[in-house]
Amino acid sequence: MCRQALEGVKIADFTWAAAGPLTMSYLAHGGATVVKIESGTRSGASRSFPPRGGEGGMISSMMFSNDNSDKLSISINMKNPRGVEVAKKLVLWADVVAENFRPGTMEKWGLGYAELKKINPSIIMFRSSARGQTGPDSKVAENGITLQSLTGFTSLTGYPDKNDPTPPWGAYTDLTAPALGAVMLIGALDYRAKTGKGQCLDLSQLEAGLQFLAPAILDYHVNHLCARRMGNASSYGVPHGVYRCSGNDRWCAIAIFDDREWKAFCRIMDKPEWLDDPRFATAIARKKNESELDHLINEWTVKHPVEEIMNLLQDNNISAGIVENSADILNDPQIKERQFFEKLEHPHLGSFFHHGVGFRLSKTPCNPRTPGPILGQHTEHVCRELLGLGKDEYENLVDAGAFT
Amino acid sequence: MTNQKQDKNMGALGPYRVLDLTDEKGFLCGRLMADLGAEVIKIEPPGGDPGRSLPPFYKDDPHPEKSLYYLAYNASKKSITLDIETTDGQDIFKKLVKTADFVIESYRPGHMDNLGLGYEDLSRINPRVVVTSISPFGQTGPYRNFHSFDLLCSAMSGHMFITGDPDRAPLHISLPQAYLLGSAEALMATMAAHYYRRKTGLGQHADVAIRDAMIKTTVNTVPMWEYKNEITKRGGVFWTLRGEKQRVLWPCKDGAVSFGMHGGGFGAKTNRELVKWMDSEGMASDFLKTIDWENLDMETATPELYNELSDAILRFFQTHTKKELAREALDRGVMLSPVQTVADISESTQLEARDFWDEVEHWDLNVRIRYPGAFIQITETPCLKTTRAPHIGEHNEDIYIRELKMTSEELAILSGARVI
Numbered sequence: 001m002c003r004q005a006l007e008g009v010k011i012a013d014f015t016w017a018a019a020g021p022l023t024m025s026y027l028a029h030g031g032a033t034v035v036k037i038e039s040g041t042r043s044g045a046s047r048s049f050p051p052r053g054g055e056g057g058m059i060s061s062m063m064f065s066n067d068n069s070d071k072l073s074i075s076i077n078m079k080n081p082r083g084v085e086v087a088k089k090l091v092l093w094a095d096v097v098a099e100n101f102r103p104g105t106m107e108k109w110g111l112g113y114a115e116l117k118k119i120n121p122s123i124i125m126f127r128s129s130a131r132g133q134t135g136p137d138s139k140v141a142e143n144g145i146t147l148q149s150l151t152g153f154t155s156l157t158g159y160p161d162k163n164d165p166t167p168p169w170g171a172y173t174d175l176t177a178p179a180l181g182a183v184m185l186i187g188a189l190d191y192r193a194k195t196g197k198g199q200c201l202d203l204s205q206l207e208a209g210l211q212f213l214a215p216a217i218l219d220y221h222v223n224h225l226c227a228r229r230m231g232n233a234s235s236y237g238v239p240h241g242v243y244r245c246s247g248n249d250r251w252c253a254i255a256i257f258d259d260r261e262w263k264a265f266c267r268i269m270d271k272p273e274w275l276d277d278p279r280f281a282t283a284i285a286r287k288k289n290e291s292e293l294d295h296l297i298n299e300w301t302v303k304h305p306v307e308e309i310m311n312l313l314q315d316n317n318i319s320a321g322i323v324e325n326s327a328d329i330l331n332d333p334q335i336k337e338r339q340f341f342e343k344l345e346h347p348h349l350g351s352f353f354h355h356g357v358g359f360r361l362s363k364t365p366c367n368p369r370t371p372g373p374i375l376g377q378h379t380e381h382v383c384r385e386l387l388g389l390g391k392d393e394y395e396n397l398v399d400a401g402a403f404t
Numbered sequence: 405m406t407n408q409k410q411d412k413n414m415g416a417l418g419p420y421r422v423l424d425l426t427d428e429k430g431f432l433c434g435r436l437m438a439d440l441g442a443e444v445i446k447i448e449p450p451g452g453d454p455g456r457s458l459p460p461f462y463k464d465d466p467h468p469e470k471s472l473y474y475l476a477y478n479a480s481k482k483s484i485t486l487d488i489e490t491t492d493g494q495d496i497f498k499k500l501v502k503t504a505d506f507v508i509e510s511y512r513p514g515h516m517d518n519l520g521l522g523y524e525d526l527s528r529i530n531p532r533v534v535v536t537s538i539s540p541f542g543q544t545g546p547y548r549n550f551h552s553f554d555l556l557c558s559a560m561s562g563h564m565f566i567t568g569d570p571d572r573a574p575l576h577i578s579l580p581q582a583y584l585l586g587s588a589e590a591l592m593a594t595m596a597a598h599y600y601r602r603k604t605g606l607g608q609h610a611d612v613a614i615r616d617a618m619i620k621t622t623v624n625t626v627p628m629w630e631y632k633n634e635i636t637k638r639g640g641v642f643w644t645l646r647g648e649k650q651r652v653l654w655p656c657k658d659g660a661v662s663f664g665m666h667g668g669g670f671g672a673k674t675n676r677e678l679v680k681w682m683d684s685e686g687m688a689s690d691f692l693k694t695i696d697w698e699n700l701d702m703e704t705a706t707p708e709l710y711n712e713l714s715d716a717i718l719r720f721f722q723t724h725t726k727k728e729l730a731r732e733a734l735d736r737g738v739m740l741s742p743v744q745t746v747a748d749i750s751e752s753t754q755l756e757a758r759d760f761w762d763e764v765e766h767w768d769l770n771v772r773i774r775y776p777g778a779f780i781q782i783t784e785t786p787c788l789k790t791t792r793a794p795h796i797g798e799h800n801e802d803i804y805i806r807e808l809k810m811t812s813e814e815l816a817i818l819s820g821a822r823v824i
Contacts, residue, residue, distance in 0.1 A: 005600035017670075022620075030596045045670040049624075049645070050703045051631055062631060063624045132781065135757035140734050141674055145643070145652050146741035149662035154653070155745045156578045157567065164660045165743060166640055167653050168577055168621075169566040175621045179588035180436070184780045186595040187416025187440055190602060191785050199784035207760055210776040211432070212584045214476035216746045219460040221774040222472065226747040230578040232555065235459050240555060242564065242573045249637075251574055253559035314550055321556040323574050325565045326629035326636055329619065332560070337545030340616045341626065352627045358586065358617030359593035360542070362523070362609040364600050 004031025005364040009189060010386075012037060012087075012094035013071065014111075017045045018144060018174040019205055020100030020128050021067045026182035027096075028070035029357050029366045035094075035382050036073045037087060038375055040404030045143075047375065053348035054374065060348040065372030069344060069354050074383070075376030075404050078109055082402035087111065089387050091119045095189065100128040103138045113200045122198040124188045128181055132204030144171020144205075151209040156216070158229040165229050176212050177205040238286045242323050243298050245306035251323035252306045254297070254313065262286075264316045269300050339367065346371040379403050415441020416785040420505040420598075423447060423497075424481060425488070428455045428554075429510035429614060430538040431477035432587035433594070437506070438480035439779065439787040445803065446481045447488070447497070450822050452796040453478075462769060468796065469768065475793045479764065479775060483794035484803050485824050492823045494519060499808060501529050506594060510538040513548045523609035533607040534597040538590045540582075542613035557582035561618035562625060569640040585621075586614030650702065651714050653743070656721045661729050663721075663740040665713065667702040674739040675700075678717070681736055687720045750774075762790040800824060 009032035013024050016038075028034040046068075052061035074090075077083040087109070091097055097116055099106050106112050106127075113125045127133055130142035130150075145167075148154055153172045158165035181203045188199055210217065216227035234240035234255070242251045256262055262283075266274045274280045279289045286293055301309055306322050313320035322328055329335055330353065338360075341353035349371075357366045383389045383397070397403065417440040424434035424446045438444040446453070455478075456468035463470070487493040498521075501507065507526060509516055516522045516537070523535045537543055540552035550556070558564050558576040568575035593610035601607055619626075623645065625636040642649035643664070652664050665671060675697045682688040691712065702710075721729060726742035733740035742748070755761065762777040778787035804810045804824070818824040 005596040018623075026592055026596075045666070048668050048670065051628070062627045066624045066627055131754050132758050135754045137734060137754040141737045141739045142741065143664065143739055145664040146662040146739055149653075149660075149743045150741035152744055152746055152749050153577055154660075154662065154743045157575055159569070159572065159575075164641070164653060164655055166568055166575060167662065168575075169563065169638070169643070170621060170623050170645065172577070172581075172621060175585065176588070179585075179592045179617075180779045183436065183588075183591050183595050184416065184440070184782060184785075186599050187785055188782065190599055191416055193602060195784075197784055199782055202781040203779075204758070204781070207755070207758070207776070208779050210749070210760075211436075211779050212581060213579055213746065214776050215460060215473040216579050217750070217776055218472040218476050218773055220746045220750060222462055222771070223460065223464065225460065226745050227579060228745070232573065232576055233578075234555070234580075237553070242555075242559060244573070251559075251565075253555050253564070255553040255555045257553075317551045319551045319553040319556050321550070321552075321560045323559045323565050324562050326562060326622070326625040329562050329622075329626050330629065334541050334545045334547035334615075338542050338613055338616060340613070340619060349631070352630050354627070355620055356616075357593070358589040358614070358620070359610050359612040361593060361597055361600075362611070363606065364596070364608065366596070 003364070005361060005366070006030035006032040006186070009033070009096070010094045011035065011096045011098055012090040014097065014099040014101070014106070015128070016100065018067060018171060019177050020098065021046070022174060022178040023126070023128060023181040023185070024071065024098055025067065025069070026178065026357065027185065029368055031364070033386070034071040035090060035378070035386065036068065036071050036373065037090065038073055038075050039078060040075045040375060051349070060346065060372070060374055062349055062352065065344075065346050065349065066354050068372035069342075069368040070370055071373060072378035072382055073373035073376055074379045077401060077404040080401050082397055082400040084109060086383070086397060086402050088119055090382075091116055091123060093387055094120070094123065095192070096124045096126055096185065098126040102141060103129050103133045117198070120198075122192060122196055124185070124192060124198045125200045126181065126185050126203070127201060128177060128203040128205060130204070131206045133202045144174035147205055147209070148172040151206050152213050152216070153209070156213075156227060156229055159231050160229060173205050173209045177203060177208040180208045180211070233290065238283065238290050239293055239297055241294055243294070243301040245301050245309060246304055247306070249325075250306045252301055252309045253321050253323055255319040259283075261318050265313070265318055268312055268316060269297070342368040344368060344371040347374065376403065414785075415439070415788050417442035421445065421503060422506040422508060423500055423504045425507065425509040425511070426538060427453065427510050428458060428473075428477075429540070429583045430508055430587050430590060431455060432584050433508055433536070433538065433590040434481055435477045435479060436588070436591050436779065437594075441785070441788050442506070444481040445500075445799065446478055446483045446794065447486050448483055448796055449487055450485045450824060452485075456796075475773070476775065478793040479790045480788065481794060482799040482802070483797055484800050485797035487823050488519060488521065490821070490823050492818055492821065494521060496808070496823075497521060498529055500803075501526050501533060504530065504533055506534050506536065506598075508536040508538065508590065508594070513537070513539050513543040527607060531606060532601060534594055534601060534610065535607065536590050536594045536597075536610040536612060538586055538612045538614065540614050542616070543611045554580035554582045557586070557615045557618055561615050562622040563618060566622065566625060566636050566638055566644065568638045570638045574638060582614050582618045585617045586612060589614075589617035654718060654721045656724055656726050656729055658725045660743045661721060661726055661740055662743060663717070663738075665702065665717075667700040667705065668698065671700075672697040673737060677736045678738045681732065681738065682716070682720045685720070685723070687716070687723070689716060692716055764790050764792055766792050768795070797824070
């Protein structure tokens with residue numbers, strides 16, 4: 001019996017940067033054999049992100065390792081015909097070919113879907129790109145930092161009193177696309193297992209991202225209301241926000257929706273008079289006087305440590321929690337219990353915590369097992385063990401410059 | 405039902421049935437399963453799902469059939485009413501589980517077990533069933549029973565701490581995202597379990613923690629803390645991942661654009677193209693034109709160099725509108741995008757060309773409403789077109805009378821007892 005859910009699935013993974021690799025990570029954690037096809041002459045973006053390590057072109061970075069645990073790396077020179085030959089052998093070996101280059105790049109190498117099918121008729125091709133494989137903007141140069149603005153997430157983040165929004169930290173669309181892509185990829189694998197048919201998947205990270213904004217799209221279409229940034233306010237809950245606590249840059253998130261919570265909250269803050277105060281007695285009044293209320297709540301929170309406020313409110317069934325920084329997260333007792341992070345020993349960077357998946361499956365583990373590979377770490381292994389090349393054949397390829 | 409022949413139009417989950425017990429924490433999971441072609445039966449308490457009260461509303465009318473939030477994330481599903489807290493309700497639910505392929509739920513951890521409907525109970529009825537439990541922090545651990553909300557999951561994920569201005573409060577995205585990301589993660593877990601079932605005939609329990617799914621948005625800030633004892637801070641319009649500050653949001657004539665200045669191979673082409681473009685309008689200094697972009701390492705670049713670069717770019721962007729910048733960037737291969745609002749997005753020619761939008765007939769409201777269409781384009785198992793979210797208990801007859809062969813007398817008794 002299989003130990004892992006996706007054991008036996010074989011992926012020739014050309015993806016780079018973040019959105020593609022993070023999609024393949026789900027498969028890799030689930031037990032699929034994911035072979036990253038990399039180039040030593042043009043190292044992937046995330047290998048260059050500090051902190052990094054490794055000598056003599058064997059670049060490693062924490063970000064790369066975090067995004068690519070459980071994968072193998074083969075370093076191929078795609079400008080060398082013998083290199084392309086190896087890539088094609090991988091296509092024949094694989095169930096899935098994955099890529100997230102600018103549309104047209106795979107075609108340039110003779111590895112478009114039509115060509116892949118000639119090599120392996122039941123191949124599944126997974127393509128992820130900023131705006132999709134077709135349409136007037138398909139060839140756009142884009143990354144997650146810019147795409148989250150195009151998709152609308154930036155316009156929905158920030159302080160209403162400022163001229164411009166404040167973008168969500170990082171590259172949010174790099175995180176909305178991967179699960180959706182992986183889901184359909186498993187669907188395609190399942191379909192292939194039943195019918196023997198492969199297919200081509202065209203994921204537009206823009207279109208995947210818009211699924212996460214659906215209510216705002218309906219609201220605009222129906223009510224002609226264009227959703228805007230609201231700080232941390234909610235259109236219905238009040239108070240709803242983060243409040244400064246004692247200490248340096250410590251904040252508590254508090255969200256209150258109903259009367260029971262409000263009454264308990266006033267009792268805890270020792271403000272029983274607010275229950276009769278016309279400014280705050282009803283939800284409608286609280287919403288109207290929200291900034292005043294927020295100000296007064298801040299006067300209370302700022303005197304207490306955030307941990308104390310969280311525990312006090314949680315004990316009274318009020319939604320409150322620490323705005324955790326990166327140190328808090330590692331000290332969080334819940335995180336420790338869930339083991340979301342897996343400590344993996346990296347040959348260049350030492351031992352550090354890698355992201356796992358946000359779920360546990362009762363029968364099939366999905367925790368990361370090995371750190372992101374060193375560039376070309378598995379070139380020989382992949383050629384000899386997975387592709388079944390003889391020793392001479394492999395050395396021939398090495399001499400011909402197929403690998404970088 | 406796996407042996408059934410699968411049609412091209414049935415989608416990847418064509419023959420399968422999902423019992424959807426989720427509230428807003430898991431709405432999107434079932435919604436996406438319906439997109440994949442599964443028959444998703446939303447099980448609502450009599451009177452309707454509390455999520456039907458979530459704004460915004462159609463024409464601002466707070467009516468349970470008019471919540472746009474509910475409509476968006478429960479489209480393409482079916483609805484029956486059933487109170488699974490009652491003995492009759494549990495009995496009926498167990499009957500439905502016999503033929504179900506998936507159950508998804510988002511109650512407080514332990515609630516289903518207390519009702520005698522936990523994974524162990526359900527797997528005894530149907531060993532093939534995959535049960536997915538979605539909760540803010542997971543089914544185990546000291547915070548499992550935390551009173552939670554979307555904002556809390558974002559706050560405790562670390563993403564808020566690093567989003568916002570350094571001297572102001574941390575921010576979340578105003579259309580709350582944690583439950584949605586958690587739902588997508590839940591579907592991923594469910595599909596992995598589904599694939600395993602194909603090989604083994606066995607279902608399993610997926611235990612999803614919304615906060616954990618959200619932590620991934622913090623990229624490698626936690627490993628950074630471990631490595632350097634450096635807490636990543638908020639940088640406002642500057643990105644703080646690389647230690648030094650990099651501007652990612654740039655004001656232009658009529659709004660703002662996103663553009664990241666990357667060094668080395670990743671940024672060389674786009675930077676070179678941008679300078680050519682600036683030069684064509686007489687706005688590139690000799691200094692700019694002589695930079696060796698391939699070997700520019702943003703990690704080691706001095707603040708002076710960085711400022712000189714960014715000041716020049718800032719001046720240039722301010723001479724153009726976001727539309728002009730977007731158009732030209734596209735043609736020149738510069739990695740830049742305008743900060744689009746939902747209104748801008750609705751005018752996208754790219755989305756139009758890809759026939760992205762689904763226009764859905766709402767006969768009850770006498771209107772066609774535009775929904776985001778397929779989350780992926782695929783040749784053999786395409787996503788199904790969106791259909792209207794069901795009314796409360798719209799499919800009671802189909803399920804209870806036609807399928808479970810209950811009589812209308814029995815239905816009346818159960819309705820009177822507030823089970824249905």
